[in-house]
Amino acid sequence: MKEIVVTIDNRVGALAQVCEKLGGAGINIESISAYGDGEKGIIRFVTGDEISAMSALSGTNFKTITSDVIVVKVNDQPGELGKITRRLAQHQVNIESIYLLTKSKGLVEFAIKCDAPEKARLAMKK
Numbered sequence: 001m002k003e004i005v006v007t008i009d010n011r012v013g014a015l016a017q018v019c020e021k022l023g024g025a026g027i028n029i030e031s032i033s034a035y036g037d038g039e040k041g042i043i044r045f046v047t048g049d050e051i052s053a054m055s056a057l058s059g060t061n062f063k064t065i066t067s068d069v070i071v072v073k074v075n076d077q078p079g080e081l082g083k084i085t086r087r088l089a090q091h092q093v094n095i096e097s098i099y100l101l102t103k104s105k106g107l108v109e110f111a112i113k114c115d116a117p118e119k120a121r122l123a124m125k126k
Contacts (some may be wrong), residue, residue: 001071002050003097003113007063010041018043018062025056031099031111044097046111069111070120071101076108084124088114091123 008014015034022029032045047053050066057064074080088095094115101109114120 001046001048001069001111002066003044003046003069003099003111004050004053004057005065005067006043006045006057008041008043008061010036010039014041015043018057021056021060022047022053025052027053027056031101033097033099044099046099046101067096067113068117069099069113070117070124071109071111072124073107073109076103076106080108081110084110084112087123087126088112088120091119092116093120093123 006018008018019029027047027049029045030047032043034041034043036042046069054064054066072084074084085095095112096115097113099111101111103109112120
């Protein structure tokens with residue numbers, strides 16, 4: 001799974017423009033985070049079809065990049081996210097972003113973007 005980061009001008013309607021572009025191409029956003037940082041807007045999202053998403057955003061004035069994320073599923077109870085993040089820290093993995101993907105039937109699924117995805121995958125298997 002990939003994270004797509006879109007950098008745009010921080011202005012009214014910018015997020016709508018990106019979301020409409022994706023929706024018009026039939027792209028379903030699985031998780032999203034958006035925030036303003038001065039004059040720039042940063043939109044981070046994950047989708048099951050990053051190739052089509054990147055294609056839909058090509059030819060626009062949006063700056064886009066993709067990065068790998070790992071997906072971790074844990075029990076939906078207090079302390080589980082702390083365990084995940086501590087384990088990654090113990091393995092010297094820096095978390096750059098995290099998304100809640102799904103929550104159902106007592107389980108929570110997170111997508112985590114980090115500086116060392118393979119190292120993170122190994123850490124989570126232990």
